[in-house]
Amino acid sequence: MLDSFENLKIDFExxxxxxxxxxxxxxxxxxxxxxxxxxxxxxxKQKNKLYLCTNSLNSKRNKNVEGLLNIExxxxxxxxxxxxxxxxxxxxxxxxxIGDKFLTDGLFAKNIGAEFIMVKKKxxxxxxxxxxxxxxxxxxxxKLYRMNS
Numbered sequence: 001m002l003d004s005f006e007n008l009k010i011d012f013e014x015x016x017x018x019x020x021x022x023x024x025x026x027x028x029x030x031x032x033x034x035x036x037x038x039x040x041x042x043x044x045k046q047k048n049k050l051y052l053c054t055n056s057l058n059s060k061r062n063k064n065v066e067g068l069l070n071i072e073x074x075x076x077x078x079x080x081x082x083x084x085x086x087x088x089x090x091x092x093x094x095x096x097x098i099g100d101k102f103l104t105d106g107l108f109a110k111n112i113g114a115e116f117i118m119v120k121k122k123x124x125x126x127x128x129x130x131x132x133x134x135x136x137x138x139x140x141x142x143k144l145y146r147m148n149s
Contacts, residue, residue, distance in 0.1 A: 002120040005098065006036040013047035016090065018074075018114070020099035021054040021065055027124035028131070029056075031064060041069060048096075053084055055104060080107035101135075102142035118142060 005024055022028045025037055044050060052073040054062055059075075066073035077083030080103070095114035099105025100121040109116035121135060 002118055004122070005119045006034070006040050008040070008098070008117065008119065010040070010044050012094075012096065014094070015048045016088070016093050016095045017044060017048045017050045018053050018085075018095065018097045018108070019050060019071070020079075020097075020101070020105050021052055021062070022056055023100035023121040023123075024098060024105075024119055025069075025122070026065075027122045028127065029058070029061070030124060031061060031068070033068065038069070041071070045071070051088075053079060053108075055079055079104040080111055082108075082111050084108075085112060101138050102145065103138050106142065106145070 019025060019041075025041075026033055041050070050071045052062075052066060052069065052071050054073070055078050056062055062073055062075075074084050074088075077086065079099075090112065095109075095112060096117060097105050097109035097112075097114045098117045098119060099108075100119055102116075102118060106116045106118060108114075127135075
């Protein structure tokens with residue numbers, strides 16, 4: 001069973017951490033973060049460099065999230081492709097990707113040579129049926145990948 005973001009055992013330091021927004025930190029299309037999420041982010045920030053990354057096209061909301069959390073938002077590419085990090089010097093740096101979807105966040109981690117930590121997806125209950133189907137398929141692929149790793 002996957003842990004929620006707030007229940008992760010974060011014991012790493014001196015890493016570059018890429019955080020997915022939707023489904024990982026908050027449900028899709030929302031903007032209100034729980035106190036526990038903010039507390040966990042602050043704890044990770046103390047010993048690591050954090051970046052937000054999202055495939056959401058809502059640039060106004062994404063910028064609001066960046067300002068609320070005071071964590072830089074990477075723009076200019078989509079996960080799982082490496083273009084999102086083209087301006088970062090990651091040579092000889094340990095990276096971690098934390099996200100709720102294997103087919104975007106997990107493959108992004110694999111593409112940049114990072115560790116992937118998958119978390120339980122945050123849902124609002126207002127997700128469209130197609131999102132539920134995508135999530136089911138993504139979880140199935142992740143389970144198959146883990147079985148074969």
